[in-house]
Amino acid sequence: MNFAALSPDESTPFRIIFVCTGNICRSPMAEVMLRDLVTRSGLGRLITTSSAGTGDWHVGEQADTRTISALAKRGYDGSHHRARQFDAGWFDDLDLVVVLDRSQERILRNWAPTERDRNKVRLLLSFDRDQATLRDVPDPYYSDDALFDSVLGMIERANFALFAQLAPAIRQGVR
Template sequence: MSFASLSPDEATPFRIIFVCTGNICRSPMAEVVLRDIVTRSGLGRLITTSSAGTGDWHVGEQADTRTIAALAKLGYDGSHHRARQFDPAWFADFDLVVVLDRTQERILRNWATSERDLSKVHLLLSFDGDQAAMGDVPDPYYSDDALFDSVLGMIERANTALFKQLAPAIRQGVR
C-alpha cells in the first residue's frame, strides 16, 4: 500500500481500525500498540486508532485478561478497551482497515460494497517484510499466556513497520 498521497490535518486525521474475530485479543493489542507508537512520535493528533471484531460475542466486554496482562508487561494500558463489532457502514469512516488474519480479510472483503472499501482492507503482517509470508497473526484465545506474549511481539513488529511506512506521508502532508 502506498501512503504517498496523504495530507491529513487535525480536523481529519488518518483513521485506522484493526479487526479480529471477537475484539478482545489481537485487535485491541494492535490498537493500543499503534496508538502508543503514534503518541510517542508526536503524531497523535494526525492518526487515530480503534478496533473491532467481525463477531458480536464479546460486544461491551473488556479485552481478555490475558491481553491486558501481556500489554501491561510491556508498559501498555489495555484496561479501557470495550469490544465492539465492525459495521460495514464504517468503511466510510476509516482510511485503513487492518485485519489480523485471512478469515477477517475474507469477511470484510465480502462486506465491502465498493472498490474503495476493498482497497482499505490489508493484513497487518503484510506491512512487515519479515513476517508477511506468515499472513495470519495467530489467535491466542484458546491458548496460554506465552502465545499472548508471542502474538503481542508479532503485532509490535508489524505495527512498527506500518508506522514507518505511514509516518513520512503524514509528516509530509503536515504544513
C-alpha cells in the same frame, strides 16, 4: 500500500481500525500498541486508531485478561478497551482497515460496499517484510499466556513496520 499521497491535517486525521474475530485479543493489542506509538511520536492528532471484531460474542466486554496482562508487561494500558463489532457502514469513515488474519480479510472484503472500500482492507503482517509470508497472526484465545506474549511481539513488529511507512507521509502532509 502506498501512503505517499496522504495530506492529512488536524481536522481530518488518518483513521485506522484493527479487526480480529471477537475484539478481545489481537485487535485490541494492535490498537493500543499503535496508539501508544503514534502518541509518543507526536502524531496523535493526525492518526487515530480503533478496533473491532467480526463477531458479536464479546460486545461490551473488556479485553481478555491475558491481553491486558501481555500489554501491561510491555508498558501498554489495555484496561479501558471495550469490545465492539465492526459495522460495514464505517468504511466511509476509515482510511485503513487492518485485519489480523485471512478469515477477517475475506469477511471484511465481502462486507465492503465498494471496490475502494475493499482496497482499504490489509493484513497486518503484510506491512512487515520479515513476517509477511506468515500472513496470519495466530489467535491466542484458546492458548496460554506465552502465546499472548508471542502474538503481541508479532503485532508490535508489524505495527512498527506499518508506522515506518505511514509516518513520513503523514509528516510530509503537515504544514
